[in-house]
Amino acid sequence: MKCKFICPSCGAEYSTDEPIWRCNCGSYLDLDYNPVFDKTKLPEEKTLWRYSQVLPLDIKSAVSFNEGYTPLITMNFWGMDVLGKLDFLMPSGSFKDRGAAIMISKCRELGIKEIVEDSSGNSACAISAYCAKAGIKANIYMPAGNSAGKTVQVRAYGASLHLIEGNRIDCANAALEGATKSYYAAHAWNPYFLHGTKTVIYEILEQMEWQTPDYFFAPVGSGSQILGVYLGLKELVSAGIIKRMPKLMAVQSEKCSPLKDYVNGIETPVSSHNPSIAEGIAIHRPVRLKQIVEAVIKTGGDFVTVDDDTIIEALKASAAQGVYIEPTSASAVAALKQYANDLPAGSKVVVALTGNGLKASAKIDGIIS
Incomplete structure (x- = not known):
């Protein structure tokens, strides 16, 4: 299916046959691309290319390590059963x-x-x-x-x-x-990056036998995962595969929380250094900030901030279950603590475990010591 770049700010359109990365007006670009997913036409391979029918490129040119289809496992945090999506097991160690x-x-x-x-x-x-x-x-x-x-x-x-x-x-x-x-x-x-990250929600839904989770918790820096998930959810609703979307729960550090600040009309202070142990989400001015906020609000989700102490607690709780994640990834687990006693009984909760602990072993060594 052919697609084109479109500017969400001024409406300008560009060919995807040209190496363009932003609009002449200075805005980021989106893709005008509306595939229709048919789950009866899925191939046998268990990689993200299983969903090639909704990917905006010729897969003959694919650069691939046969990545994707990472495990979705049951875990327990603060007495609450959740499903952990182990995307830290991707080839380079992250989603x-x-x-x-x-x-x-x-x-x-x-x-x-x-x-x-x-x-x-x-x-x-x-x-x-x-x-x-x-x-x-x-x-x-x-x-x-x-x-x-x-x-x-x-x-x-x-x-x-x-x-x-x-x-x-x-x-x-x-x-x-x-x-x-x-x-x-x-x-x-x-x-194109977002159309890659959207494959995680296709996998999760298929692994859940096309049953929609109630909540999806994810750490948010630039927003590439949560925006990809929202993009995939819109496609799945359009295809009639699901009737509703999960609440998208965008997790940031209380030391750097531009999403919550924006919603509350507060200017996010810019520090001269990395303010949190969750370095991957310490992004003061996400390029797609308004797009992220819109996605969370439209799904009825929330903007959650967590402190470093709870991130450390979450990291240790995850490792105690054999799952070794980095602090940025543990921030999404940390957010669960705030909701452990408040979510309706029987809620289906997915938490994105995004980055491998091996990437931050020196930092983690200091934490557990």
């Missing part, structure tokens, strides 16, 4: 592989030879891995001081790593300067 697979496949389809990306860590790792497989040169910008495991991983994939002093805004500004010379394959800006 970002879903978005990277689709975005870098599109880059290869367009003949792009070199890209720039800025990230707190997991996107950098995912995009470096897929660029290595695709033979595309990756220039990665990361905040200095973030988890060393992620910087080592990026270097190991052969990417050119630029460590930037300051916060995520400083890092993004440095990457934009670098993008004057090569394609800016930014996960926060690129709509």
Whole structure:
């Protein structure tokens, strides 16, 4: 199915055959793409490419490690049974592989030879891995001081790593300067990334025998997972597969909570460093902030903030069940504590476990010691 870029701000349209990453007006772009999902036509393979009928590219150009279809397991936190989606088991160790697979496949389809990306860590790792497989040169910008495991991983994939002093805004500004010379394959800006991350909700629904969960808890930084989930849910409703959407629960650190601040009419203070142990969600000004807020509100969800102590408690509670996640991922688990006694009995709750603890072992060692 053909698609085109469309600007949600000014309405401008662009061909997806051109290497464009933002509108001339300065806004991010979305895809005008409306596939109709037919669950009776699913292939046998158990990867995210199982849902190729709703992916906006020619899968012949796919850059893939046969990723996806991660386990959905029962866990218990604060006396509440939930389903944990183990997306930290993706090839590079986080859910970002879903978005990277689709975005870098599109880059290869367009003949792009070199890209720039800025990230707190997991996107950098995912995009470096897929660029290595695709033979595309990756220039990665990361905040200095973030988890060393992620910087080592990026270097190991052969990417050119630029460590930037300051916060995520400083890092993004440095990457934009670098993008004057090569394609800016930014996960926060690129709509193909979102069409990759949407596959997680297709998997979850199928693993739940197409029964809709009541709540979906996810850590939110740039919003690439929760926006992908909302995109997938809209497609599933349109196809008649589900009749309602789960409440999307957007989890942020109380030290950096631009979503809740925006809803409350508060300016998010910008710190010169990473304010929380949940480094992956310490993004003061998400590019798609208004889009994230709209998705959460339309599903009847909520904006939840958690403190570092509860994140540590959640990380330990997860590890005690054999599931080793990084602090950013543990923030979604931490949010469950606030709802453990308030959700209706029998509620079906899914929590996104997004990043592998091995990426932050030095930090976790300090926590558990």
